[in-house]
Amino acid sequence: MKAHTAKKFRVQLGSGSKITAFLLALLGASGSVQAATSVNLLGDPGFDVNPLQDFTTVLNNFAAQQGKWGSEVGTIVTGTSSDGVVPNSAPSMLSMTNADGGVTTQTAQVIDVTAFAAAINAGDATFDLEAMFTTGKGYSGADAGIVAMFFTNSSYYSPNTPAQMSAGKALDADVGWETVSLHGAIPVGTQWMAVQVLYSDASLASDQSGYVDSASLTITTIPESSSYALLGLGAGALLVRRRR
Ligand SMILES: [Ca+2]
Ligand SMILES: [Ca+2]
Numbered sequence: 001m002k003a004h005t006a007k008k009f010r011v012q013l014g015s016g017s018k019i020t021a022f023l024l025a026l027l028g029a030s031g032s033v034q035a036a037t038s039v040n041l042l043g044d045p046g047f048d049v050n051p052l053q054d055f056t057t058v059l060n061n062f063a064a065q066q067g068k069w070g071s072e073v074g075t076i077v078t079g080t081s082s083d084g085v086v087p088n089s090a091p092s093m094l095s096m097t098n099a100d101g102g103v104t105t106q107t108a109q110v111i112d113v114t115a116f117a118a119a120i121n122a123g124d125a126t127f128d129l130e131a132m133f134t135t136g137k138g139y140s141g142a143d144a145g146i147v148a149m150f151f152t153n154s155s156y157y158s159p160n161t162p163a164q165m166s167a168g169k170a171l172d173a174d175v176g177w178e179t180v181s182l183h184g185a186i187p188v189g190t191q192w193m194a195v196q197v198l199y200s201d202a203s204l205a206s207d208q209s210g211y212v213d214s215a216s217l218t219i220t221t222i223p224e225s226s227s228y229a230l231l232g233l234g235a236g237a238l239l240v241r242r243r244r
Helices: 002-030 055-060 114-121 225-243
Strands: 075-078 092-096 104-112 125-135 143-151 159-170 178-185 192-200 210-221
Touching: 055 104, 092 104, 092 192, 104 210, 114 125, 114 210, 125 143, 125 192, 143 178, 143 210, 159 178, 192 210
Parallel strands: none
Antiparallel strands: 075 092, 092 210, 104 192, 125 178, 125 210, 143 159, 143 192
């Protein structure tokens, strides 16, 4: 009997998906299915206002350091740099070198995303992270990268699964800015995020700076899953009526 019912249902699927599409269109027109995107959630996204904090200070004190950039070996450069880079957003930009002797040179910021908890925990939240990178005149091949990290609490020692996503790019020799961007789903249970902008140390000459400016993190939410559950119920009800 079960197989028989399933067969009947399959026959109806064509019209069912049309009805669902119709309902989606109706709700879309009324605005209740449209995605909502936040403002830029980063503090001082253009490295123009706040003094740089220490990298580990920021990562060890989420609540107290939110909105501030913490850097390993970074400095803030105001106006055009000695190697010809003009800030992407005036008046300043971040400059990093490989002087820390590690694998990468990093600058990070932590962000409380509990305001988006309902959507995140329903699996209905995505993020878009991007920043502008460039090196000085004539230098090519610097590896720039961005990292989004996810935490289940206000602590660096509460990594979610996955713990992070990243994107990177090998930069050209022109002083013009290049965008590195990353888009993904925010893992269920995430309460805090950290954003990192970085350069591979091996890709920077000892006297070379890698610049960063105009970073952005936004979160996009779609309506709570209950909207879709209602949609499913509506489509199901119509299906049953059609079958009679
Ligand atoms: Ca700037
Ligand atoms: Ca460039």
